[in-house]
Amino acid sequence: MFDQYQAIIFDMDGTLVDSGQLHEFAWTQTLNRYQIPIDRPLMRSLAGVPTKGTLEILLNKFALKPTASLDEMNDFKEQVVGDVAQQYVKPTALQKVAEQYAGKKPMCVGTGAYTEEAESIIAHCGMSHLVDFVVGADQVANPKPAPDTFLLCAQRMGIAPRHCVVFEDSRLGLEAAERAGMVGIDVLAELGVENDYFL
Incomplete structure (x- = not known):
């Protein structure tokens, strides 16, 4: 073909x-931990955007002052992904x-x-x-x-x-x-x- x-x-x-379910789980854990709202249609539209880029877009959209650095939030999400990847x-x-x-x-x-x-x-x-x-x-x-x-x-x-x-x-x-x-x-x-x- x-x-x-x-x-x-x-x-x-x-x-x-x-x-999809792996990243949805990891993002849910990350966003809840750092007190960022979960906008499901927005998250779906950002599929393919790297983690730090997604975080920047979310912080800007919700006019939030970050509670941690982009590096820390990125590392947390990657850790969750690594911990549960085999399940998903x-x-x-x-x-x-x-x-x-x-x-x-x-x-x-x-x-x-x-x-x-x-x-x-x-x-x-x-x-x-x-x-x-x-x-x-x-x-x-x-x-x-x-x-x-x-x-x-x-x-x-x-x-x-x-x-x-x-x-x-x-x-x-x-x-x-x-x-x-x-x-x-x-x-x-x-x-x-x-x-x-x-x-």
């Missing part, structure tokens, strides 16, 4: 990995796509999560052997919807952006793919993969 592309890029959360994460149907092309096309995960967290989650799902590279938000100056993440994926794989296909579940991610000059596949619309995150 995707033979015409030379390389494949997967977003992670809500795309290659069913982790599992591969989506896109695992079959990754298995089909493993060893035949270079594959990369380009995610708004930080690299260490992403590699841990992919390992929990038993898919580390399927992807060649992981590019997290900590590796680029500008996260999605900027094209930087996907352009770095293409660079790591040694494939021109126009020959890459990107699987994404979020509006921001699809915009990033378009800005990178790549074909973006909306996994909900095209493949029925839904991110169960603050629904």
Whole structure:
């Protein structure tokens, strides 16, 4: 189905990995701890935005003075994710796509999560052997919807952006793919993969 592309890029959360409930749990714990309101539609709209960026948007929206640094809040959320990941994460149907092309096309995960967290989650799902590279938000100056993440994926794989296909579940991610000059596949619309995150 995707033979015409030379390389494949997967977003992670809500795309290659069913982790919506993991992140909803971790965010709920974090926001409650630091007394930030939980706006479910807003949280869903921010899927794919790195943790610190999400916190900045929330603090600004609710005109809050933070009770802790962005680093502390980020570290707390990452700790929760690490503590409970195995209870929540599992591969989506896109695992079959990754298995089909493993060893035949270079594959990369380009995610708004930080690299260490992403590699841990992919390992929990038993898919580390399927992807060649992981590019997290900590590796680029500008996260999605900027094209930087996907352009770095293409660079790591040694494939021109126009020959890459990107699987994404979020509006921001699809915009990033378009800005990178790549074909973006909306996994909900095209493949029925839904991110169960603050629904």
